Amino acid sequence: MKKRIFGEIKGIFEGDSFDNRIDLSISKVHRPTQAGISGSENEGSDSIVISGGYEDDEDLGNIIIYTGHGGRSNNSKVQVADQTLTRGNKALAISCEKGLPVRVIRGYNKQSKFSPEEGYRYDGLFLVKDYWRDKGKSGYVIWRFRLEKISNKINLLDEVKRNTVSEPVSNYGSTVRQKYFVSRVIRETRIAQYIKELYNDACQVCGIQIKSQVTSYSEAAHIKALGKPHNGPDTKENILCLCPNHHTMFDLGIISIDDNFNILGIDGVILKVHPKHIIDKEFVKYHREHHYKKLS
Amino acid sequence: MKKRIFGEIKGIFEGDSFDNRIDLSISKVHRPTQAGISGSENEGSDSIVISGGYEDDEDLGNIIIYTGHGGRSNNSKVQVADQTLTRGNKALAISCEKGLPVRVIRGYNKQSKFSPEEGYRYDGLFLVKDYWRDKGKSGYVIWRFRLEKISNKINLLDEVKRNTVSEPVSNYGSTVRQKYFVSRVIRETRIAQYIKELYNDACQVCGIQIKSQVTSYSEAAHIKALGKPHNGPDTKENILCLCPNHHTMFDLGIISIDDNFNILGIDGVILKVHPKHIIDKEFVKYHREHHYKKLS
Numbered sequence: 001m002k003k004r005i006f007g008e009i010k011g012i013f014e015g016d017s018f019d020n021r022i023d024l025s026i027s028k029v030h031r032p033t034q035a036g037i038s039g040s041e042n043e044g045s046d047s048i049v050i051s052g053g054y055e056d057d058e059d060l061g062n063i064i065i066y067t068g069h070g071g072r073s074n075n076s077k078v079q080v081a082d083q084t085l086t087r088g089n090k091a092l093a094i095s096c097e098k099g100l101p102v103r104v105i106r107g108y109n110k111q112s113k114f115s116p117e118e119g120y121r122y123d124g125l126f127l128v129k130d131y132w133r134d135k136g137k138s139g140y141v142i143w144r145f146r147l148e149k150i151s152n153k154i155n156l157l158d159e160v161k162r163n164t165v166s167e168p169v170s171n172y173g174s175t176v177r178q179k180y181f182v183s184r185v186i187r188e189t190r191i192a193q194y195i196k197e198l199y200n201d202a203c204q205v206c207g208i209q210i211k212s213q214v215t216s217y218s219e220a221a222h223i224k225a226l227g228k229p230h231n232g233p234d235t236k237e238n239i240l241c242l243c244p245n246h247h248t249m250f251d252l253g254i255i256s257i258d259d260n261f262n263i264l265g266i267d268g269v270i271l272k273v274h275p276k277h278i279i280d281k282e283f284v285k286y287h288r289e290h291h292y293k294k295l296s
Numbered sequence: 297m298k299k300r301i302f303g304e305i306k307g308i309f310e311g312d313s314f315d316n317r318i319d320l321s322i323s324k325v326h327r328p329t330q331a332g333i334s335g336s337e338n339e340g341s342d343s344i345v346i347s348g349g350y351e352d353d354e355d356l357g358n359i360i361i362y363t364g365h366g367g368r369s370n371n372s373k374v375q376v377a378d379q380t381l382t383r384g385n386k387a388l389a390i391s392c393e394k395g396l397p398v399r400v401i402r403g404y405n406k407q408s409k410f411s412p413e414e415g416y417r418y419d420g421l422f423l424v425k426d427y428w429r430d431k432g433k434s435g436y437v438i439w440r441f442r443l444e445k446i447s448n449k450i451n452l453l454d455e456v457k458r459n460t461v462s463e464p465v466s467n468y469g470s471t472v473r474q475k476y477f478v479s480r481v482i483r484e485t486r487i488a489q490y491i492k493e494l495y496n497d498a499c500q501v502c503g504i505q506i507k508s509q510v511t512s513y514s515e516a517a518h519i520k521a522l523g524k525p526h527n528g529p530d531t532k533e534n535i536l537c538l539c540p541n542h543h544t545m546f547d548l549g550i551i552s553i554d555d556n557f558n559i560l561g562i563d564g565v566i567l568k569v570h571p572k573h574i575i576d577k578e579f580v581k582y583h584r585e586h587h588y589k590k591l592s
Binding site for chain 1: 440442523539547
């Protein structure tokens with residue numbers, strides 16, 4: 001088994017064309033030669049191919065409403081049964097909740113103005129911003145996914161110095177983060193994903209683990225903030241795994257941490273720290289002195 | 297006392313010039329004729345003027361690191377004492393936590409390439425994305441604010457039909473929402489602000505009210521999601537006041553609501569509903585049928 005690659009494939013650029021599914025597979029852009037969704041029920045989905053012109057798909061260019069798989073007859077693309085949140089559908093749901101980037105490949109399809117003239121074209125990275133159950137045109141249950149293109153235009157992190165990081169290696173380029181008004185899905189860096197996995201998504205302040213039907217959810221909080229003028233690094237030593245409430249409270253300086261990892265702002269609570277997670281006390285001190293509001 | 301206007305002023309457009317502070321004041325773009333920060337300790341700040349070339353300001357164009365007021369001698373712009381999180385500084389902090397848009401006016405200043413050649417220029421709406429305590433160049437405590445321009449370029453809500461709303465009247469245009477990697481500050485619509493105020497920022501699921509040093513924090517959750525293909529409206533009947541954790545759980549379909557306002561997904565909990573808040577059960581049904589994941 002080859003390791004699943006999330007994000008850009010080295011040497012492949014947006015707009016690159018491929019004659020057929022075999023070429024796509026060899027290039028690693030989309031491994032399966034038949035399935036439209038590449039992914040697993042544990043790791044999430046790393047790429048999809050849009051080519052079928054499925055009756056419920058809607059391709060709006062930078063926004064794609066993608067229909068899951070299953071429940072179709074072998075010979076046609078028409079629904080004949082309900083879809084379930086399993087296999088590729090579950091993989092896409094995990095990519096949504098974990099903020100994993102999904103490579104989108106469009107195949108020739110005379111019904112879509114966004115499809116290539118022939119063959120297949122790699123059209124860049126998207127985030128699954130939302131997913132939901134719906135009734136398809138045939139009356140059966142379908143699972144739908146809203147994919148949004150990760151913008152190259154505005155990258156607030158242009159200003160963040162890309163710090164030298166040895167492990168784990170980032171395998172998906174720059175660290176664009178966005179928020180869609182419907183959900184709080186953001187794209188996390190590989191480092192952030194690593195810390196969240198280390199804690200199994202349990203909050204380091206309260207221990208809460210938000211469990212969904214497909215995976216669990218937490219947020220990566222940078223202790224010394226990224227961006228000007230703080231310029232904190234995107235490294236393990238500068239990241240905490242927090243629930244949304246404690247992330248908010250940390251960012252707003254309602255809580256902070258002392259040098260013994262006591263939580264300031266909540267009496268008698270100590271930050272839970274995994275033995276493999278070395279937190280840099282310089283960053284903690286920076287947060288305390290600059291962001292913790294009670295000092296004043 | 298005239299009502300404080302947050303957001304755009306009718307008839308005034310980005311790039312409009314003003315000869316002096318009196319004209320600025322009459323136009324309502326920036327009411328005070330002396331102070332750099334317009335705002336109050338209860339409502340937040342609605343506008344600032346950047347003109348002083350204060351020693352700790354940094355104008356990067358679409359990002360401004362703005363220094364608070366206080367602690368300066370009358371005759372110079374040099375710090376002679378610590379600043380406190382009061383008056384205009386507190387107002388800007390509230391605008392940060394509430395996601396209120398701040399009008400930015402730049403005055404002539406030979407040290408900044410972003411300043412106008414003469415007089416004053418209205419440069420559009422910004423969000424205060426972060427604020428923190430720092431040591432200024434003079435060694436005294438200063439309060440700093442990171443302002444980011446609200447982008448006109450990418451407006452995901454272009455697709456959202458602007459629904460006819462009678463009350464409360466939106467006084468700040470379109471509903472751009474963004475997320476900066478450091479904070480979860482987003483721009484809320486006037487309607488969303490209204491609902492959050494109605495509940496005094498207490499979560500309708502768990503009752504938690506996240507209190508900061510300057511105000512309290514909650515999030516507005518749309519029951520039937522905005523945007524394609526859901527096209528839920530931005531109206532009171534479609535908005536809940538939630539803490540970040542329950543907002544996340546609601547958006548991910550971990551929890552939902554039945555027709556008697558019992559919370560689905562958490563046993564024995566009923567949604568707290570203010571008598572003035574009429575929730576449309578059609579939207580609740582939509583969320584339950586489309587987003588609540590346990591059905592499957």
